[in-house]
Amino acid sequence: MDYDVIVIGAGPAGASAAAEAARAGLRTALIERQRLPRHKTCGGGMPMVTGEILREFSPGAVVEAEVRYMRHTWRFSDPVFAAINPPGAERDISLWMVQRSLFDNAVTEHAVRSGAQLRDEMTVRQIEVLPGGVKVHAENSRTGASFQAAARHLIGADGANGISAKAAGLRQNRLLAIAMEVEHPHVWGTGHPELRRDTIHLEYGAVTRGYAWVFPKGDHLNVGAGVFRPRKTGGLGDPTVSRDLRSAIFGYLDMLQVPYAPEKMRFYAHPLPIWQGRERVSDPEGRILLAGDAAGLINPLFGDGILHAIKSGQIAARSIAEGCARDYTARIHAEFGDNFDAAFKLARFFYEWTGLVYRLGVKRETSTRTAARLLCGDALFTDVAGRAIRRLRRGMFGRANG
Numbered sequence: 072m073d074y075d076v077i078v079i080g081a082g083p084a085g086a087s088a089a090a091e092a093a094r095a096g097l098r099t100a101l102i103e104r105q106r107l108p109r110h111k112t113c114g115g116g117m118p119m120v121t122g123e124i125l126r127e128f129s130p131g132a133v134v135e136a137e138v139r140y141m142r143h144t145w146r147f148s149d150p151v152f153a154a155i156n157p158p159g160a161e162r163d164i165s166l167w168m169v170q171r172s173l174f175d176n177a178v179t180e181h182a183v184r185s186g187a188q189l190r191d192e193m194t195v196r197q198i199e200v201l202p203g204g205v206k207v208h209a210e211n212s213r214t215g216a217s218f219q220a221a222a223r224h225l226i227g228a229d230g231a232n233g234i235s236a237k238a239a240g241l242r243q244n245r246l247l248a249i250a251m252e253v254e255h256p257h258v259w260g261t262g263h264p265e266l267r268r269d270t271i272h273l274e275y276g277a278v279t280r281g282y283a284w285v286f287p288k289g290d291h292l293n294v295g296a297g298v299f300r301p302r303k304t305g306g307l308g309d310p311t312v313s314r315d316l317r318s319a320i321f322g323y324l325d326m327l328q329v330p331y332a333p334e335k336m337r338f339y340a341h342p343l344p345i346w347q348g349r350e351r352v353s354d355p356e357g358r359i360l361l362a363g364d365a366a367g368l369i370n371p372l373f374g375d376g377i378l379h380a381i382k383s384g385q386i387a388a389r390s391i392a393e394g395c396a397r398d399y400t401a402r403i404h405a406e407f408g409d410n411f412d413a414a415f416k417l418a419r420f421f422y423e424w425t426g427l428v429y430r431l432g433v434k435r436e437t438s439t440r441t442a443a444r445l446l447c448g449d450a451l452f453t454d455v456a457g458r459a460i461r462r463l464r465r466g467m468f469g470r471a472n473g
């Protein structure tokens with residue numbers, strides 16, 4: 072075998088997996104289709120605990136804004152401005168805003184420094200499953216150069232549209248959410264009353280079964296919208312969904328009185344494979360292990376996936392290093408199963424009765440703090456979801472949604 076482990080995809084899942092594997096002394100290759108640094112369609116928001124999980128990684132260079140407040144709206148009105156750390160909060164929490172091109176590249180460089188061999192601009196075209204491992208065939212579509220290598224294990228961190236899951240015969244029926252974003256140039260410090268570098272904006276009524284956002288970045292606003300509880304039909308190719316998401320983005324810019332020229336705006340859309348319950352994310356022999364979006368590890372309520380991609384990539388590498396690759400699926404279920412199942416239940420309620428949830432849930436004094444704690448893993452959906460649903464059910468009597 073040429074390597075102990077080949078990792079496909081240099082996003083947060085793959086780069087963290089490669090770093091962890093190389094640090095554990097495994098001969099590691101990291102193959103990425105695009106030339107790095109590459110653009111990734113994403114809001115780029117993550118809880119600051121990411122820094123604790125990515126050991127030896129210094130976030131200072133890539134974190135463009137540190138968020139401590141949230142401004143919520145329902146149909147662009149009825150605003151609530153709330154602190155993530157109200158007076159008396161036990162642990163200080165913030166949310167980091169990054170540009171994914173820079174963040175992913177920094178984690179990849181960390182993997183290379185740890186000893187992983189990076190091959191970017193190489194698309195894996197074929198994965199062969201061998202008796203004791205896997206063989207991958209990759210090619211540079213610009214130059215025609217090819218790369219073939221065999222390894223005992225493969226970590227499929229190739230995102231929502233990757234080929235690893237198919238090669239392993241895993242995740243045949245996926246639940247795909249969809250989100251869209253624009254990176255709108257912005258100059259800070261001009262006295263805009265609502266746009267602040269320490270605040271994210273969240274809007275719940277503009278998108279059916281989803282939400283829209285404005286995230287602060289160094290030189291732009293990331294304005295986006297997503298449908299996070301999709302119906303069976305409708306997705307990337309559905310013109311109605313795409314139109315609704317665009318109109319939510321325009322609505323946000325209008326509400327904030329930010330000038331824009333629609334014909335000059337570049338919209339990026341991408342599917343999000345959300346958690347849909349416990350399913351295998353590795354083959355029984357532990358040769359192919361899926362991590363991050365490839366494994367469907369998007370939180371079904373918030374739609375965030377970066378932290379879970381990093382965690383799962385590290386768990387995959389550790390499982391291999393410890394000789395427990397066959398236990399990988401069980402380890403992923405132990406890490407995410409109960410919590411995501413509870414988030415899924417809450418999401419069903421949230422996206423069905425969003426107007427009511429806004430009035431009775433989001434607007435509560437404690438909700439912003441709780442949401443941030445859930446994002447960090449400081450609070451668990453298993454502890455919060457049942458109580459929240461019971462409270463909302465009680466509040467439903469005599470009230471209509473919207």
Ligand SMILES: Cc1cc2nc3c(=O)[nH]c(=O)nc-3n(C[C@H](O)[C@H](O)[C@H](O)COP(=O)(O)OP(=O)(O)OC[C@H]3O[C@@H](n4cnc5c(N)ncnc54)[C@H](O)[C@@H]3O)c2cc1C
Nearest residue numbers: 080082083084104113114115116195230363364375376377
């Ligand atoms: C609009 C939008 C906004 C979002 N906002 C947030 C947010 O604010 N916070 C958050 O936590 N999550 C957010 N997400 C989700 C987040 O982007 C993903 O969960 C995260 O990128 C998953 O990381 P990953 O490493 O699993 O996959 P990816 O980041 O998708 O990386 C996969 C990599 O694999 C490479 N690849 C694919 N196929 C091959 C191949 N055949 N050969 C070689 N390489 C290959 C790709 O080029 C890519 O670089 C958002 C998603 C969208 C669509």
